[in-house]
Amino acid sequence: MLNILSGFIGLVTLVLMIPAVFPFLGALNWILIPLALFGAFIGLMSSKKGGQNFCLIVAAFGALRLFLGGGIF
Known part of the structure; x- marks a missing residue:
């Protein structure tokens, strides 16, 4: 049951990260990365460990996007 909950948290976080890919919305990742780590x-x-690994991948994607944007953009 916890694996399903973790996967659901990861999926919701991934969907919410879609707008954070656009310029000037990258700061949204400061909220979404901890949410993905909570899911992990x-x-x-x-x-x-499927849900945990998925959440870690989502968190890594958000961290990469945050790094490429300089932490703000």
Whole structure:
């Protein structure tokens, strides 16, 4: 059950990251990366690791976007 919850949190975070790809909306990643890491923490308590890995990939994508935008853009 926690794996499904973790995957759902990752999916919601990924959908919310779509607008953060556009210029001047990249600061939204400051909110979404911790949300994805929270989902990974939830997935850590599960015996299966699919949701956890998905959340970590989403967090890495957001961090890369934040890095390329200089932390703001």
